[in-house]
Amino acid sequence: METITKNISRRNFIRYSGLSGAALTLGFYLPASGKNPGEELMSGSSAEAQGIDLNAWISIDTSGKVTITNHRAEMGQGSFQSVPQIIAEELEVNLDQVSIVFAQGNGKKYGSQITGGSSTIRGNYKKLLKLSATAREMLMEAAATQWGVPRAECYAENGLVIHKGSGRKLGYGDLALAASKLEVPKDVRLKSPGEYKVIRKPMARQDTPLKTNGAAIFGLDKKLPGMLYAVIERSPRFLGKVKSYDGAETMKVPGVKHVIKVNRDVFGNMFEGVAVVATNTWAAMQGRKVLKVEWDDAGFSYNSTEQLYTKMKEQVKGDIISFKTKGNFNTAFTKAEKKLEALYETPYESHSCMEPLNCIANVTTDACEVWGPIQGPDWIQQSLSNHLKLPMEKVAVNMTFLGGGFGRKAFTDYPYEAAMISREIKAPVQVVWTREDDTSMGPFRPGMVYQCKGSLSKDGRIAAFESRAAGQNMNQQNPNADKSGYNGSDTEGFLEPYFESIPHYSFGDAPLDSTVPVMWWRSVYASTNGFAFESFLDEMASEAGKDPLDFRRSHLGNPRYQELINKLEEVSGWKKRGKNEGYGVAITECFTSIVGEVVKVSKKPDGKVKIDKVWAVMDCGWYVNPDIIRAQVEGSIVMALGAATKHAIHFADGKAVEKNFNSYQMPRMTDIPEIDVHVMDNEEKAGGVGEPGLPPFTPALTNAIFDLTGKRIRVLPFVLEEV
Amino acid sequence: MASITLKINNKNYTVDADPKMPLLWAIRDLVGLTGTKYGCGISQCGACTVHLDGTPVRSCSLPVSTVGNKSITTIEGLSADNSHPVQQAWIQEQVPQCGYCQSGQIMAATALLKKMPNPTDKDIDAAMQGHICRCGTYPRIRKAIKTASVLMSQKASIK
Numbered sequence: 001m002e003t004i005t006k007n008i009s010r011r012n013f014i015r016y017s018g019l020s021g022a023a024l025t026l027g028f029y030l031p032a033s034g035k036n037p038g039e040e041l042m043s044g045s046s047a048e049a050q051g052i053d054l055n056a057w058i059s060i061d062t063s064g065k066v067t068i069t070n071h072r073a074e075m076g077q078g079s080f081q082s083v084p085q086i087i088a089e090e091l092e093v094n095l096d097q098v099s100i101v102f103a104q105g106n107g108k109k110y111g112s113q114i115t116g117g118s119s120t121i122r123g124n125y126k127k128l129l130k131l132s133a134t135a136r137e138m139l140m141e142a143a144a145t146q147w148g149v150p151r152a153e154c155y156a157e158n159g160l161v162i163h164k165g166s167g168r169k170l171g172y173g174d175l176a177l178a179a180s181k182l183e184v185p186k187d188v189r190l191k192s193p194g195e196y197k198v199i200r201k202p203m204a205r206q207d208t209p210l211k212t213n214g215a216a217i218f219g220l221d222k223k224l225p226g227m228l229y230a231v232i233e234r235s236p237r238f239l240g241k242v243k244s245y246d247g248a249e250t251m252k253v254p255g256v257k258h259v260i261k262v263n264r265d266v267f268g269n270m271f272e273g274v275a276v277v278a279t280n281t282w283a284a285m286q287g288r289k290v291l292k293v294e295w296d297d298a299g300f301s302y303n304s305t306e307q308l309y310t311k312m313k314e315q316v317k318g319d320i321i322s323f324k325t326k327g328n329f330n331t332a333f334t335k336a337e338k339k340l341e342a343l344y345e346t347p348y349e350s351h352s353c354m355e356p357l358n359c360i361a362n363v364t365t366d367a368c369e370v371w372g373p374i375q376g377p378d379w380i381q382q383s384l385s386n387h388l389k390l391p392m393e394k395v396a397v398n399m400t401f402l403g404g405g406f407g408r409k410a411f412t413d414y415p416y417e418a419a420m421i422s423r424e425i426k427a428p429v430q431v432v433w434t435r436e437d438d439t440s441m442g443p444f445r446p447g448m449v450y451q452c453k454g455s456l457s458k459d460g461r462i463a464a465f466e467s468r469a470a471g472q473n474m475n476q477q478n479p480n481a482d483k484s485g486y487n488g489s490d491t492e493g494f495l496e497p498y499f500e501s502i503p504h505y506s507f508g509d510a511p512l513d514s515t516v517p518v519m520w521w522r523s524v525y526a527s528t529n530g531f532a533f534e535s536f537l538d539e540m541a542s543e544a545g546k547d548p549l550d551f552r553r554s555h556l557g558n559p560r561y562q563e564l565i566n567k568l569e570e571v572s573g574w575k576k577r578g579k580n581e582g583y584g585v586a587i588t589e590c591f592t593s594i595v596g597e598v599v600k601v602s603k604k605p606d607g608k609v610k611i612d613k614v615w616a617v618m619d620c621g622w623y624v625n626p627d628i629i630r631a632q633v634e635g636s637i638v639m640a641l642g643a644a645t646k647h648a649i650h651f652a653d654g655k656a657v658e659k660n661f662n663s664y665q666m667p668r669m670t671d672i673p674e675i676d677v678h679v680m681d682n683e684e685k686a687g688g689v690g691e692p693g694l695p696p697f698t699p700a701l702t703n704a705i706f707d708l709t710g711k712r713i714r715v716l717p718f719v720l721e722e723v
Numbered sequence: 724m725a726s727i728t729l730k731i732n733n734k735n736y737t738v739d740a741d742p743k744m745p746l747l748w749a750i751r752d753l754v755g756l757t758g759t760k761y762g763c764g765i766s767q768c769g770a771c772t773v774h775l776d777g778t779p780v781r782s783c784s785l786p787v788s789t790v791g792n793k794s795i796t797t798i799e800g801l802s803a804d805n806s807h808p809v810q811q812a813w814i815q816e817q818v819p820q821c822g823y824c825q826s827g828q829i830m831a832a833t834a835l836l837k838k839m840p841n842p843t844d845k846d847i848d849a850a851m852q853g854h855i856c857r858c859g860t861y862p863r864i865r866k867a868i869k870t871a872s873v874l875m876s877q878k879a880s881i882k
């Protein structure tokens with residue numbers, strides 16, 4: 001398989017397909033008045049004749065090569081591999097016959113292209129299966145017609161149609177043109193999972209060899225002729241303005257070409273900075289060191305971590321905006337005999353992708369083109385079109401490999417900076433965030449405080465449950481945003497069946513007002529909610545005198561959840577656990593996937609706690625590649641381990657304190673326990689795989705520490721060595 | 724500015740650079756080999772690791788003027804066709820996720836295996852502790868180093 005990044009501008013994709021010799025093009029279009037938008041299939045030739053834009057398509061050329069326009073940015077989550085694997089299954093071709101063309105940002109044509117919310121497979125697999133199966137049927141029909149035999153006597157395999165009786169064969173390349181003239185069949189039967197040959201197999205990722213010899217081009221590796229490099233001194237206090245700057249010393253640094261003021265659009269708030277533009281990255285960095293900027297910080301308060309958390313702790317005790325309730329929590333809680341409450345705190349976090357943020361822009365008088373590690377090309381296209389006052393088709397967005405994303409690269413601020421500088425200096429420019437910029441400039445995962453309350457019935461079941469959250473609402477940052485609404489993610493992470501089995505519950509939040517920019521971070525609010533919910537459930541189980549796994553089991557009637565718990569119990573040896581071993585469990589769900597994890601801890605000879613092993617059971621419904629899922633869950637666990645025990649962003653005097661990996665410490669080789677991941681096999685709707693493995697790890701760890709030591713950990717991060 | 728000749732992957736490159744420029748930026752921006760990555764710039768993450776006469780070094784913290792005529796090996800010099808046993812092992816164990824840290828990880832692992840063909844878990848810990856992988860591929864890196872060790876001994880015994 002090969003990958004190409006092509007600038008397919010609107011309306012000329014058929015010409016593009018024609019150029020590469022495509023004979024059969026089949027895709028989805030949006031019927032003007034259809035009931036199922038995007039669900040109608042049409043061949044490229046009819047689309048061309050009727051002047052209709054297809055919004056996703058595969059093409060087969062006369063040599064039998066299959067091309068799929070990839071809808072999603074690649075950021076380590078394996079969509080690069082999963083999409084061709086789906087195509088290969090129903091089209092009956094080998095993976096190496098499939099190439100991907102990364103489509104440019106074009107929201108209208110492809111639907112949302114943001115690789116976030118773990119939606120790569122979730123949203124598209126049925127369409128891709130149907131597209132491939134339909135193309136296969138058309139190729140078979142073409143072969144049967146050519147041979148004058150019934151189609152039922154033919155089958156497709158490895159890019160060939162074969163006649164059973166005579167053994168005659170025709171390649172897809174020879175059939176594509178004839179197939180393109182046929183009517184598109186409706187309701188083609190799809191394989192049942194038992195018939196899969198490619199899907200659900202641990203196929204090797206096709207992009208791996210590019211990542212072991214230095215050939216993969218990440219955003220930071222992309223170069224254009226005449227390109228300059230920019231680094232930006234941004235206001236260390238988030239809303240600070242540039243009062244004045246002096247670039248005289250900077251301009252003396254060899255290689256420095258320009259010193260200019262530049263803004264950064266963060267959810268409608270204009271952050272300010274001064275850019276140093278040079279002929280290489282290091283010269284720009286040197287120039288920045290001698291740049292003098294005076295900031296104007298008037299008009300907003302300086303946040304410190306202490307102030308923020310004091311405020312949130314007040315807020316959870318005061319009025320909250322109700323999100324979801326059942327029964328009457330207050331009455332049930334007041335009357336109850338056995339009740340408990342607890343306060344949980346989670347820190348602000350930086351995404352800290354291994355590849356720092358960067359983006360290239362080339363803005364000319366009537367067009368703009370950008371290249372970069374980008375998760376949200378259509379959003380960027382829209383945003384640049386607005387800011388530069390250019391029509392959408394004059395803004396081209398190219399996606400390179402992403403050195404990590406975790407949500408951060410699904411934002412528009414860094415391409416915006418690049419475009420503004422390029423427009424001003426009239427040259428292609430790459431904006432490079434240093435590690436220090438990347439760690440300390442946000443947007444961050446919002447810090448949260450939760451107050452949980454609950455009561456137990458006489459037979460030890462949950463009678464009432466309440467979660468009151470305080471923290472910044474990421475949807476309320478625009479200066480014009482309505483700040484009176486609840487946070488729609490207040491229950492994110494909580495298991496669905498609890499809403500049935502718990503008679504009285506109440507979920508709500510109080511939004512924290514702060515100038516700190518915040519945004520989604522891998523698994524979003526589930527990453528922090530999950531810690532509060534699953535820690536508190538464990539406290540309730542313990543109060544009820546029940547085994548933590550049985551306690552959960554007795555509240556989760558749904559068979560899908562029961563199966564997951566049984567599996568978790570079996571693989572972790574939960575019942576056979578020995579003396580001097582602490583076991584903790586947590587189960588959360590987000591992006592329609594359910595993940596349960598068990599952590600085992602014990603004491604080292606010096607008495608300090610160590611993590612021995614983690615077992616994870618992932619139920620993401622219909623899935624493509626079990627090895628990619630295992631890798632994603634392993635990675636999610638490591639990322640959670642970092643946020644639980646290694647790093648946090650603090651604020652002092654209105655600025656982020658941590659700036660690089662020496663103070664924002666990452667988990668390293670010796671911190672990593674053995675991780676054993678299992679994937680449930682079922683036919684449920686496909687759920688996300690990149691994020692849902694993250695939330696259960698931390699509560700499973702702290703619950704295990706309680707099991708071993710009797711000590712509850714309610715504030716993150718904590719130092720494992722100091723437990 | 725000074726004219727400096729660097730011997731990278733057995734090829735000479737002459738660049739016009741500030742003598743204080745770290746080797747990393749000379750390799751990436753002036754020579755144009757982009758397999759070596761910038762991660763932190765302060766010797767914390769290992770993404771920029773290259774070999775200097777076979778020894779792994781952090782190119783982000785090494786002024787280009789101090790390299791002299793030492794021979795530099797970058798990920799591109801290991802083998803372009805992924806035939807090196809460490810690359811083979813990385814592919815076999817499906818180590819990379821985003822892949823950004825992996826050039827550095829592979830260069831560190833290669834140096835380790837050259838020194839210690841059969842590293843213990845402790846040896847692996849010591850050699851790899853300076854390398855951050857934000858995607859969390861550590862368990863697979865450990866496995867791949869062991870696989871590479873086996874592949875290398877097989878290759879040696881065939882010879």
Ligand code: FES
Pocket residue numbers: 760761762763764765766767768769770771772781782783784
């Ligand atoms: S970039 Fe050199 S160690 Fe991080």
Ligand code: FES
Pocket residue numbers: 076354403404819820821822823824825855856857858859860
């Ligand atoms: S694979 Fe992404 S940082 Fe290591």
